[in-house]
Amino acid sequence: MTTLAHAPASSRPIPNPKKSLITRLHMGTGMVVGIIFCWGTYFAMKAGRDMTDSHNVNKVLLASMLMWSFGFLVGIGALIGPFRWLIGKDLTAEEQLYLAGDGQGVERYFKYCTDHKVVGIQYLVGVMTMLGAGGTMAMMIRTNLATPGSHFVNPNVYNSLVGLHGITMIIALIIVSTGPFGNYIMPIMIGAADMAFPRLNALSWWVLFTAIPVLCSAWFLGGIPTGWTAYAPLSDQAGPGMNAFLATIIIFALSTAVAGANITTTVIAMRAKGMKWNRVPIFVIGATISVALAVPAFPTFMVAMIQTAMDRTIATGFYDPNVGGSGWLYANLFWIMGHPEVYVILIPGVAALMEIAPVFVRKPLFSYNAAIAGFAGIAGLSILVWAHHMYMSGWMPALNGPFMVTTEFISVPTGLLFLVLIGTLWRGKPWMKLPMLSVYAFIWDFLIGGITGIYLSDVPADNYLHGSMYVTAHFHYTLMGAALTGAIGGLAYWFPKMTGRMLNERGGYISFWLVQIGFNVLFLGMFLAGAEGQPRRVADYAHLFAHANLISTIGAYSVGIGMLTLLWAIIHSARSGVVAPMNPWGAKTLEWTVPYPVPLVNFDTPPVVTSDPYGYGRSAK
Amino acid sequence: MANHEEEVLAPTPGQRVGTFSKRKDVKRTFWLWLFFTIVFCVLGRIAYPHWMPPVLSKEMQGNEDIMIWFTVISAPIAGIVLAVAMESFLNMHRGDTPPEEGVAIRTNTPVVIIWTAGSVFFCIVAIVWGLVVMNTDANKAAADSATALTVDVTGAQWNWSFFYPAQNIHTHTLNLPVDQPVTFNVISDDVNHSFWPVQLGVKVDANRLATTVIHATPTKVGVLDVKCAELCGLYHAYMETSGQVETSADFTSWVSSIQATGGVQQ
Numbered sequence: 002m003t004t005l006a007h008a009p010a011s012s013r014p015i016p017n018p019k020k021s022l023i024t025r026l027h028m029g030t031g032m033v034v035g036i037i038f039c040w041g042t043y044f045a046m047k048a049g050r051d052m053t054d055s056h057n058v059n060k061v062l063l064a065s066m067l068m069w070s071f072g073f074l075v076g077i078g079a080l081i082g083p084f085r086w087l088i089g090k091d092l093t094a095e096e097q098l099y100l101a102g103d104g105q106g107v108e109r110y111f112k113y114c115t116d117h118k119v120v121g122i123q124y125l126v127g128v129m130t131m132l133g134a135g136g137t138m139a140m141m142i143r144t145n146l147a148t149p150g151s152h153f154v155n156p157n158v159y160n161s162l163v164g165l166h167g168i169t170m171i172i173a174l175i176i177v178s179t180g181p182f183g184n185y186i187m188p189i190m191i192g193a194a195d196m197a198f199p200r201l202n203a204l205s206w207w208v209l210f211t212a213i214p215v216l217c218s219a220w221f222l223g224g225i226p227t228g229w230t231a232y233a234p235l236s237d238q239a240g241p242g243m244n245a246f247l248a249t250i251i252i253f254a255l256s257t258a259v260a261g262a263n264i265t266t267t268v269i270a271m272r273a274k275g276m277k278w279n280r281v282p283i284f285v286i287g288a289t290i291s292v293a294l295a296v297p298a299f300p301t302f303m304v305a306m307i308q309t310a311m312d313r314t315i316a317t318g319f320y321d322p323n324v325g326g327s328g329w330l331y332a333n334l335f336w337i338m339g340h341p342e343v344y345v346i347l348i349p350g351v352a353a354l355m356e357i358a359p360v361f362v363r364k365p366l367f368s369y370n371a372a373i374a375g376f377a378g379i380a381g382l383s384i385l386v387w388a389h390h391m392y393m394s395g396w397m398p399a400l401n402g403p404f405m406v407t408t409e410f411i412s413v414p415t416g417l418l419f420l421v422l423i424g425t426l427w428r429g430k431p432w433m434k435l436p437m438l439s440v441y442a443f444i445w446d447f448l449i450g451g452i453t454g455i456y457l458s459d460v461p462a463d464n465y466l467h468g469s470m471y472v473t474a475h476f477h478y479t480l481m482g483a484a485l486t487g488a489i490g491g492l493a494y495w496f497p498k499m500t501g502r503m504l505n506e507r508g509g510y511i512s513f514w515l516v517q518i519g520f521n522v523l524f525l526g527m528f529l530a531g532a533e534g535q536p537r538r539v540a541d542y543a544h545l546f547a548h549a550n551l552i553s554t555i556g557a558y559s560v561g562i563g564m565l566t567l568l569w570a571i572i573h574s575a576r577s578g579v580v581a582p583m584n585p586w587g588a589k590t591l592e593w594t595v596p597y598p599v600p601l602v603n604f605d606t607p608p609v610v611t612s613d614p615y616g617y618g619r620s621a622k
Numbered sequence: 623m624a625n626h627e628e629e630v631l632a633p634t635p636g637q638r639v640g641t642f643s644k645r646k647d648v649k650r651t652f653w654l655w656l657f658f659t660i661v662f663c664v665l666g667r668i669a670y671p672h673w674m675p676p677v678l679s680k681e682m683q684g685n686e687d688i689m690i691w692f693t694v695i696s697a698p699i700a701g702i703v704l705a706v707a708m709e710s711f712l713n714m715h716r717g718d719t720p721p722e723e724g725v726a727i728r729t730n731t732p733v734v735i736i737w738t739a740g741s742v743f744f745c746i747v748a749i750v751w752g753l754v755v756m757n758t759d760a761n762k763a764a765a766d767s768a769t770a771l772t773v774d775v776t777g778a779q780w781n782w783s784f785f786y787p788a789q790n791i792h793t794h795t796l797n798l799p800v801d802q803p804v805t806f807n808v809i810s811d812d813v814n815h816s817f818w819p820v821q822l823g824v825k826v827d828a829n830r831l832a833t834t835v836i837h838a839t840p841t842k843v844g845v846l847d848v849k850c851a852e853l854c855g856l857y858h859a860y861m862e863t864s865g866q867v868e869t870s871a872d873f874t875s876w877v878s879s880i881q882a883t884g885g886v887q888q
Contacts, residue, residue: 156856156857156858156859157856160853160855160856160858163853226853226855226856227853228853230853232813232814232852232853234812234813234814234830235813235814235853235854235855238812238813238855322829322830322831322832323830323831327832328814328829328830329829361720362710362721362724363720363721363722363723363724364723364724364725364726364727365726365727365728367727367728367729367730368728368729368730368734369728369729370729371729371734393816393825393826393827393851394814394827394829394834395808395826395827395829395832395834401756402753402756405749405752405753406749409745409748409749409752410745410749412741412744412745413738413741413742413745416699416737416738416741417734417737417738419703420733420734420737422707423702423703423706423707424727424729424730424733426706426707426710427706427710427727428647428710428724428725428727429710429713429724429725430710430713430714430715430721430722430724431710431711431713431714431715431721432714432715432716432720432721433714433715433716441707441711444703444704444707445704445707448700448703448704452692452693452696452700455692455696455748456688456689456692459688459692459748459751459752460752460755460756461681461684461685461688461752461755461756461759462685462688462689462692462752464681464685464823464824464825465674465682465685465823465824465825466685467816467825467851468816468818468825468851468852469851529673532669532670532673532674532689533673533674533675534674534675534820534847534849536818536849536850536851536859537851537853538853538858539858539859540858540859541859541860542859543847586720587720615728617723617724617726618723618724618725618726618727619723619724619725619726620725620726
């Protein structure tokens with residue numbers, strides 16, 4: 002836990018630990034050391050090995066990628082603290098203040114900075130970059146599918162686009178709310194001075210950062226043919242690009258474990274005086290349940306990848322049926338992570354909208370307890386539903402019935418989330434600002450995503466729909482239509498606190514309608530293609546599906562233009578937008594009680610909480 | 623205003639419902655609910671039969687029925703959500719100042735209980751429906767096992783091949799006699815594939831060294847499309863073939879023509 006002095010920044014001396022190595026390390030030194038470690042490992046391991054053997058190639062590449070990550074962390078100074086502990090010392094108080102970015106300017110965003118607000122902005126920029134990359138790949142996919150027989154990209158590039166779009170977006174969406182808002186806003190919302198483990202907080206971001214170049218390297222190593230699910234034995238058969246995928250997941254799982262432990266501990270241990278559990282803002286509850294769900298889920302993903310790596314490097318055969326392994330083992334491990342992960346993505350987005358709705362309707366959140374029951378119910382059931390992804394795999398058909406029961410029951414807690422939102426809207430006169438629009442978009446999108454999920458959870462209907470474009474449309478409605486919409490609403494809502502300026506309304510409105518109309522055209526077209534019988538992940542298709550695909554592609558371009566408009570609005574507003582007052586929405590949560598820029602330790606005087614933050618409204622007549 | 627001399631009585635549930643139903647926002651929400659419910663029902667009833675391919679089997683008919691009726695069943699609930707959302711949306715406040723304070727409704731226990739009970743009920747309906755269909759299909763497959771036509775299906779990067787053991791023929795198209803139950807034994811030569819005879823409405827993965835089994839009963843003559851529904855590498859998109867559900871006589875003659883060429887389809 003940090004030992005930062007809880008005193009106003011103005012009364013503290015600016016730290017100046019001139020002789021400390023810490024002051025000389027930054028992202029650039031990290032990259033230099035990372036590249037040295039990577040290439041050093043590559044050449045050292047390559048020497049004397051038969052590089053025509055794919056096992057050797059995989060060993061060398063995997064080790065080089067992981068050493069890049071380790072080298073970067075060494076080079077940016079992430080390991081100075083642990084090293085000092087090894088020799089019985091620790092960072093000095095002055096060094097800790099320096100690490101927190103105290104008195105520094107923009108350069109702290111490129112350093113191993115422990116201030117949760119800096120980490121929040123780093124996550125925000127990182128997420129936007131990933132969404133931009135994933136979105137560009139989506140545009141390429143839709144361009145290729147605009148007409149049958151298109152050769153915009155070849156099948157190998159297409160398959161790689163599908164896989165890399167998938168994994169890039171999944172990673173981006175996992176962190177899209179808990180990264181920026183969970184780090185920047187959440188500690189202030191609970192009245193804390195910082196996260197429980199500020200150094201781990203910085204570590205979680207920079208570990209994640211090292212995964213980005215690793216994933217990009219897949220392009221230069223021949224791509225990945227497996228989609229983001231990386232099913233075995235196709236992954237055993239895949240070329241060197243697969244190593245980049247495996248290394249990315251291993252690194253990412255470490256990052257989420259660190260971030261999850263940190264956020265959970267912070268919420269449990271560092272809430273302001275008086276903030277009992279029934280006074281905790283709903284976004285904090287949602288983010289905590291989400292990361293708590295991620296903590297057990299992602300290690301299984303990591304194990305699945307490590308075993309794939311072992312099959313590919315030392316021929317263990319976990320998933321190779323030729324030597325007694327089974328692809329079903331992989332599928333189980335993958336989906337034991339994969340279905341909780343859907344809710345890890347969804348819950349924080351919904352929770353952000355539940356935070357927004359009462360503020361703009363000027364009514365209390367309807368049934369706070371039902372919201373918590375909804376989140377908890379979803380989280381609990383989500384670990385018991387994974388094999389609905391495997392109804393048609395042939396693995397244990399006798400379990401299809403039980404998994405159908407657990408999966409369909411998840412609609413009960415999910416229904417509570419709808420009740421909370423419409424209950425909050427009921428008899429309200431919503432202030433139709435940008436954040437509030439996302440609430441309405443979410444209700445429509447998630448309703449479609451939810452209902453189509455009921456068909457897919459039904460074994461007989463899934464007989465037809467599994468593996469079709471219908472599935473692709475369904476999960477985009479939940480992940481993009483619900484979770485990303487929630488995150489965009491959150492960004493519009495907390496933008497004034499994170500940048501000191503209001504998000505440009507005109508740009509925001511134009512973007513909102515382009516994205517939402519385009520999104521529905523895109524994925525309603527995809528439902529049509531799926532119902533007609535088009536399999537997913539195909540680079541080409543029969544003429545029968547031409548209309549549906551053209552409709553989808555037109556929608557996709559609208560989404561693309563809308564997202565670019567949003568990007569323009571964000572950059573323009575952050576640079577020269579209208580200066581925001583301290584509490585532009587008149588909200589009652591603690592983050593709106595601190596000025597911008599938010600002081601290093603957030604509050605000059607630790608706040609005391611006496612009620613929940615939803616005390617809006619007049620008595621009912 | 624009640625007279626101070628009189629005893630002030632709380633409204634009865636009947637009076638409360640009466641007052642509630644006369645409110646303007648409640649009336650508007652009701653009409654919106656009715657509109658959305660009807661739209662969803664009509665869309666479900668019309669869209670799916672129109673979108674989905676011709677029904678050539680009992681199983682496909684079951685799938686299509688589920689798509690239609692699940693939409694109809696969920697329409698009233700979706701209607702409530704959309705009606706309340708739309709009612710509040712139409713009531714929006716614009717401008718740069720916040721709206722006046724709304725009604726401080728913290729919760730409403732009966733509503734939460736009714737909502738939860740309602741969703742549990744619809745959930746159970748969906749589950750029971752699914753289980754009954756699964757059970758019926760399984761029982762029928764067991765009853766038909768003695769008389770079913772067997773087809774061994776092999777997926778390999780990137781084509782499908784079929785072997786009819788009783789007829790001793792190898793083919794690359796899937797022809798089936800109408801009204802004859804069929805059992806597919808599915809396996810892969812390499813990576814995972816997924817065997818999907820689209821118009822039959824059944825599907826199962828083809829796994830390396832592990833046979834999976836599905837059953838279907840074609841009920842109508844027509845063209846079959848066989849696709850791969852599991853990403854299987856470079857030419858996954860092109861891993862497809864065609865076939866036919868045909869009359870018994872046509873099927874027999876098709877088998878004979880292949881047997882005449884050594885049992886291998888040209």
